[in-house]
Amino acid sequence: MPSRRDFLRTVGAGASAALPQAAASPAEFPDRRALQAARARRGILSPAKTYRMMEWECHTPPEGTFDIDVEAALRAARDAGAESMMFYSQDHWGYAFYPSEVAVRHPHLPGDFFGREVDTARRLGMSVVCYYSLQFNNQCVLAHPDWGWVDEKGEQQRMRWFITCLDTPYRQYVLGMMDELFARYPIDELFLDIFGIQFHAFHGSGRDPFCYCRHTEAAWDRAHPGDPYRAGFATREGWDRRYRWHQQRTMTGMLDEILAVVRRRRPGVLVSLNGGPEAFPDDVMRKVSFIYAEPLTSSTGISLGSILMRGWGRPDYQAGVFSRQGYLDTYPGALPRVKADALILQNARVFIVGNAPVIGGLDGRGFSRRWFAVAKETWADVRHVDALLEGAEPLLSTAVLYSEATREELAGQKRPQDFRSSVLGALETMTYAGRPVESLPEFRLRPDQLRPFEVLVLPEVEVLSDAAAEVIRRWVADGGTLVASGACGLTGPPGRRRENFPLADVLGVDFAGEERRYAYDAEGRLKKGVVQTYLESSGHPLTRSLAESTVGLSGAFLKLRMRAGAQELLRYRLPLMVEDLPHHRWFNWGPPPPGAQSGGPAAVYHRFQKGQAVYLGAPVFQAVTADKLFWTRRWLPELVRGLAPRPLAELRFPVLAEHIHGTFFWDRGRRFVLVQILNAVELSTEGEFVDVPSAEIRLDPARLRVAAARVVWPSVRDLAAEHSAEITRILVPRPGRYTALYLKVA
Numbered sequence: 001m002p003s004r005r006d007f008l009r010t011v012g013a014g015a016s017a018a019l020p021q022a023a024a025s026p027a028e029f030p031d032r033r034a035l036q037a038a039r040a041r042r043g044i045l046s047p048a049k050t051y052r053m054m055e056w057e058c059h060t061p062p063e064g065t066f067d068i069d070v071e072a073a074l075r076a077a078r079d080a081g082a083e084s085m086m087f088y089s090q091d092h093w094g095y096a097f098y099p100s101e102v103a104v105r106h107p108h109l110p111g112d113f114f115g116r117e118v119d120t121a122r123r124l125g126m127s128v129v130c131y132y133s134l135q136f137n138n139q140c141v142l143a144h145p146d147w148g149w150v151d152e153k154g155e156q157q158r159m160r161w162f163i164t165c166l167d168t169p170y171r172q173y174v175l176g177m178m179d180e181l182f183a184r185y186p187i188d189e190l191f192l193d194i195f196g197i198q199f200h201a202f203h204g205s206g207r208d209p210f211c212y213c214r215h216t217e218a219a220w221d222r223a224h225p226g227d228p229y230r231a232g233f234a235t236r237e238g239w240d241r242r243y244r245w246h247q248q249r250t251m252t253g254m255l256d257e258i259l260a261v262v263r264r265r266r267p268g269v270l271v272s273l274n275g276g277p278e279a280f281p282d283d284v285m286r287k288v289s290f291i292y293a294e295p296l297t298s299s300t301g302i303s304l305g306s307i308l309m310r311g312w313g314r315p316d317y318q319a320g321v322f323s324r325q326g327y328l329d330t331y332p333g334a335l336p337r338v339k340a341d342a343l344i345l346q347n348a349r350v351f352i353v354g355n356a357p358v359i360g361g362l363d364g365r366g367f368s369r370r371w372f373a374v375a376k377e378t379w380a381d382v383r384h385v386d387a388l389l390e391g392a393e394p395l396l397s398t399a400v401l402y403s404e405a406t407r408e409e410l411a412g413q414k415r416p417q418d419f420r421s422s423v424l425g426a427l428e429t430m431t432y433a434g435r436p437v438e439s440l441p442e443f444r445l446r447p448d449q450l451r452p453f454e455v456l457v458l459p460e461v462e463v464l465s466d467a468a469a470e471v472i473r474r475w476v477a478d479g480g481t482l483v484a485s486g487a488c489g490l491t492g493p494p495g496r497r498r499e500n501f502p503l504a505d506v507l508g509v510d511f512a513g514e515e516r517r518y519a520y521d522a523e524g525r526l527k528k529g530v531v532q533t534y535l536e537s538s539g540h541p542l543t544r545s546l547a548e549s550t551v552g553l554s555g556a557f558l559k560l561r562m563r564a565g566a567q568e569l570l571r572y573r574l575p576l577m578v579e580d581l582p583h584h585r586w587f588n589w590g591p592p593p594p595g596a597q598s599g600g601p602a603a604v605y606h607r608f609q610k611g612q613a614v615y616l617g618a619p620v621f622q623a624v625t626a627d628k629l630f631w632t633r634r635w636l637p638e639l640v641r642g643l644a645p646r647p648l649a650e651l652r653f654p655v656l657a658e659h660i661h662g663t664f665f666w667d668r669g670r671r672f673v674l675v676q677i678l679n680a681v682e683l684s685t686e687g688e689f690v691d692v693p694s695a696e697i698r699l700d701p702a703r704l705r706v707a708a709a710r711v712v713w714p715s716v717r718d719l720a721a722e723h724s725a726e727i728t729r730i731l732v733p734r735p736g737r738y739t740a741l742y743l744k745v746a
Contacts, residue, residue, distance in 0.1 A: 320350075
């Protein structure tokens with residue numbers, strides 16, 4: 001049988017049926033070359049404006065030296081395309097790279113290494129970002145063991161490097177360094193790494209986010225006399241109170257103190273963080289010029305983290321591409337190039353994180369020449385299109401609600417990973433549908449913000465306020481399409497349990513209980529990653545593709561009562577047996593197969609005034625990323641296309657649909673639509689590119705009339721459009737790895 005790679009090589013050999021095409025009408029399009037030239041003449045760009053920032057990861061142990069040709073390394077960075085440089089002032093080891101009077105200097109520090117980097121970069125026309133490792137610090141914890149973050153047993157916590165506690169004197173140590181740095185150097189931006197690390201670890205892996213050192217206990221006792229710190233963790237209320245206090249003290253409060261110090265010295269300085277919305281409270285995110293350094297990606301290359309950040313309405317968020325060590329491998333530069341292109345696809349400004357490209361004595365000059373060659377290829381597309389992206393605003397089609405209240409509720413239930421899985425699963429599957437996708441944070445859930453969207457997804461949103469439910473109800477009544485799943489709004493703020501869905505009238509179902517027998521063991525522990533219920537199609541057109549057999553999901557599911565007018569899409573088929581390992585009840589190696597018993601309706605379709613809704617009583621979006629089930633990635637996009645067959649805009653691909661993504665953005669004057677298409681198959685094949693015969697742009701001419709289309713990168717060519725009363729089609733032959741094109745609005 002042919003291998004997967006043999007198959008992929010033959011994919012591009014097919015030819016799609018040619019559409020009847022009208023000749024493109026003559027039109028003036030933005031001149032990409034002129035826009036790029038004008039951008040290049042602007043001089044030193046602020047870190048908030050560049051799409052090309054470079055970080056030299058430089059965590060230098062005591063054995064490391066600084067035998068580095070800074071001038072040559074920075075010229076190599078500039079030649080690769082860097083417009084802004086991020087230099088280390090304090091690394092994870094806790095060493096200062098400048099002659100600090102407050103901090104521990106690196107033992108081999110040759111004078112003012114950080115200052116030399118800053119001066120050279122600015123002379124070469126690049127802006128400067130000061131990197132600072134906030135909570136990894138080996139030197140401080142080794143010298144002051146009581147400054148470390150400790151677990152309930154008093155053991156020092158570490159993630160390779162020791163983690164500091166910000167309730168200790170280390171807090172003032174940090175502020176002293178901030179004052180030194182911003183008094184001495186012309187820094188454009190401060191980048192805080194390892195910020196809120198306890199909460200990153202909690203949301204990423206479920207690690208206990210609390211410190212139990214004597215300094216933390218004393219700080220709590222001063223603020224909460226009569227409420228002993230350790231004893232309070234026994235109740236959910238006490239746990240929540242301590243969680244909020246830690247958030248405020250180690251993130252919001254620490255950030256406020258740093259902002260006060262650095263802006264006293266340099267009032268206009270930007271401050272940014274490494275992290276993202278799944279770990280930070282909203283009051284932190286609104287105070288910073290946000291850098292999202294490690295974007296959450298799908299297995300097929302979608303930059304889900306960039307979609308999340310764009311939804312916050314930040315004009316200057318960034319996302320990073322991590323590279324391999326240049327002295328380790330001869331990896332192809334196409335791999336980070338695809339990742340960088342995935343970021344600009346979402347209009348995220350790109351920065352490259354170099355895995356130790358600058359090391360004392362390396363390659364004879366203290367830097368990896370191979371790594372800088374890869375860096376240049378990484379920005380191969382970004383260097384030619386970043387001027388097109390400035391000021392661009394996304395077309396709006398499908399919104400996925402990011403519920404901060406649900407995130408906090410699931411944190412209190414010790415289920416933070418479930419929230420991340422649900423949100424990312426929804427963003428991923430909606431992108432596969434080919435429509436423009438936005439993340440809509442809860443604080444933007446207002447009638448004016450929701451009105452332009454065609455579809456709204458509530459991915460296992462457990463907490464929903466009455467006001468938010470009313471906004472959604474009116475939007476659906478006016479013609480919107482709602483897709484919801486799981487315990488939709490069964491908890492109302494603040495933690496109040498409801499007896500029914502607040503949107504039951506919209507969804508067409510009432511809550512009738514929760515089935516937990518199959519999902520939890522006798523001790524009440526969730527059986528992770530095991531199918532615990534089955535779904536089967538009712539034969540409805542929206543689930544016809546699932547009619548051949550049952551499909552499965554893990555987790556508890558909700559029992560439902562259908563209302564008049566609702567149509568059953570899926571029904572539960574209960575497993576043959578309740579698995580009970582201690583009592584020798586299980587079926588083979590896998591989960592018990594479906595039995596003959598039905599569990600009632602599982603998914604319903606309901607018309608609500610001018611709009612419509614689909615509701616599924618099981619955590620289907622969580623399964624996309626947590627369980628990696630094929631049927632969820634295929635059926636959910638199909639469902640959206642069936643519910644909204646005439647979107648404002650969409651992209652279709654004849655093959656490799658999960659690996660090819662696209663976005664639509666209005667240009668600054670809203671006279672043109674910038675379309676970007678990315679083929680990310682190289683990430684799955686680890687460097688082997690396979691083109692596709694074509695991509696097809698489909699538009700609703702009643703809402704978006706297009707007069708002409710032109711590819712502007714990597715070549716320049718006009719594209720013909722086929723017009724009818726129902727649809728406008730534009731065929732893009734052989735889109736390659738990355739294509740940028742303009743649609744001229746009539």
